[in-house]
Amino acid sequence: MQDVFIGFTSITWKMLVMYGIGGILIWLAIKKQYEPMLLLPIGFGSILVNLPLSIAWEHDGIPGFLRILYEAGIANELFPILIFIAVGAMIDFGPLFRNPLMIFFGAAAQFGIFATMIVATLLGFDLKTAASIGIIGAADGPTAIYVANKFAKDYLAPISVAAYSYMSLVPIIQPPVIRLLTTKQERSIHMPLHEKQSPQWLKILFPIVVTMTSGIVAPISVPLVGSLMFGNLIRESGVVERLSQVAQNELAYLVTLLLGICIGGSMSAEKFLNVDTLLILAMGLVAFIFDTAGGVLFAKLVNLFLSKEKKINPMIGACGISAFPMSARVIQKMANDEERGNIILMQAIGANVSGQLGSIIAGGLVLALVPLIIG
Amino acid sequence: MEFIDNIRNAGTTIQAIAVSIGGLLGVFATLAFFFLMILLADRFSKNR
Numbered sequence: 507m508q509d510v511f512i513g514f515t516s517i518t519w520k521m522l523v524m525y526g527i528g529g530i531l532i533w534l535a536i537k538k539q540y541e542p543m544l545l546l547p548i549g550f551g552s553i554l555v556n557l558p559l560s561i562a563w564e565h566d567g568i569p570g571f572l573r574i575l576y577e578a579g580i581a582n583e584l585f586p587i588l589i590f591i592a593v594g595a596m597i598d599f600g601p602l603f604r605n606p607l608m609i610f611f612g613a614a615a616q617f618g619i620f621a622t623m624i625v626a627t628l629l630g631f632d633l634k635t636a637a638s639i640g641i642i643g644a645a646d647g648p649t650a651i652y653v654a655n656k657f658a659k660d661y662l663a664p665i666s667v668a669a670y671s672y673m674s675l676v677p678i679i680q681p682p683v684i685r686l687l688t689t690k691q692e693r694s695i696h697m698p699l700h701e702k703q704s705p706q707w708l709k710i711l712f713p714i715v716v717t718m719t720s721g722i723v724a725p726i727s728v729p730l731v732g733s734l735m736f737g738n739l740i741r742e743s744g745v746v747e748r749l750s751q752v753a754q755n756e757l758a759y760l761v762t763l764l765l766g767i768c769i770g771g772s773m774s775a776e777k778f779l780n781v782d783t784l785l786i787l788a789m790g791l792v793a794f795i796f797d798t799a800g801g802v803l804f805a806k807l808v809n810l811f812l813s814k815e816k817k818i819n820p821m822i823g824a825c826g827i828s829a830f831p832m833s834a835r836v837i838q839k840m841a842n843d844e845e846r847g848n849i850i851l852m853q854a855i856g857a858n859v860s861g862q863l864g865s866i867i868a869g870g871l872v873l874a875l876v877p878l879i880i881g
Numbered sequence: 882m883e884f885i886d887n888i889r890n891a892g893t894t895i896q897a898i899a900v901s902i903g904g905l906l907g908v909f910a911t912l913a914f915f916f917l918m919i920l921l922a923d924r925f926s927k928n929r
Contacts, residue, residue, distance in 0.1 A: 606919040613908040620901030627897040636897055708922040715918060723911055863915070864908050871907040875900045881889040 520775035540674035551770015572771030586648035592758035594737020612860025615826025617800025618643030643793030668790030727870020
């Protein structure tokens with residue numbers, strides 16, 4: 507008789523909390539449209555895995571479909587790599603080639619990764635876990651998953667949720683930080699638009715050189731950089747348009763769907779509901795704030811050395827994070843709000859695609875440096 | 882190598898600071914290389 511009611515009798519308060527969290531994620535996805543393609547499957551996956559007996563994950567020692575997918579795509583890092591191929595096929599480096607100076611904001615806005623890593627060690631996390639938490643500041647879900655999977659598997663779920671949630675909250679997080687660090691006059695700076703077209707051979711050579719350089723500087727970053735650049739080479743080669751379209755659409759959507767539900771599936775109450783999760787979520791926010799501040803302050807520093815007509819709108823610095831194209835859109839909207847008709851979108855996109863490069867290079871360097879330091 | 886050994890024996894926060902300095906310098910240096918590459922490509926395409 508007990509078996510009939512086992513579904514009711516095995517519900518714990520932690521499971522109920524997880525249903526609430528899953529519900530909130532689904533609500534954010536549907537009602538607020540915050541990263542719906544990810545938060546919706548993550549939310550539903552988190553409910554699935556916390557249902558009584560957790561049949562979707564494992565039952566009587568037999569893996570359920572969530573665990574099978576998890577081991578096939580997350581545990582071996584396949585899904586993040588496939589996502590990178592798709593993302594690479596979506597990136598147009600043209601705006602960066604027209605404004606090459608923007609590339610440095612892709613480096614400056616990685617400041618949040620490292621500042622948060624230091625904060626995490628002060629809170630008592632070991633170096634590998636701290637590095638994985640800091641990587642939330644890459645504002646790049648697949649990189650965060652990739653690094654967390656290598657360094658802190660137990661924290662994969664909260665790190666992924668934090669990374670994707672804060673990426674969707676860029677329009678809320680960045681503007682107040684930017685306003686705090688800039689004057690109205692700085693936010694109203696106009697930037698000249700460069701109309702020159704980049705040569706096709708540069709667009710083709712760029713992904714190859716980036717892959718080779720990254721592979722030499724930090725060989726461990728090759729899966730990350732290589733897959734992103736492979737996707738970009740498919741796009742820019744111009745001879746495999748169908749492959750490029752498949753990577754940008756079918757591959758991206760299918761892997762995103764599976765990635766989302768797998769992350770949700772890893773959010774079991776026992777692993778997710780603890781103080782560390784709250785700390786990780788809080789530090790994720792810190793990372794995004796530091797990223798934004800790092801980019802803006804770097805732009806202000808650069809402005810000290812530029813003539814009046816060449817000055818950079820410091821808001822551009824905030825676009826150096828990897829959240830593409832959301833960050834660029836937010837900055838363009840802010841520029842327009844400050845002064846109607848001030849168009850800095852192309853420069854913002856240039857900085858934003860640099861952020862995508864910067865984040866994976868930072869991820870690769872963290873993967874290379876942490877084991878070197880730990881010994 | 883002695884420098885790295887010293888960091889290995891240091892506390893976790895010092896190790897994090899070392900990774901941060903190395904990481905930031907690495908990102909800037911790598912992107913600076915790409916910057917030069919784009920500039921050179923631009924010059925080269927103008928001269929053709």
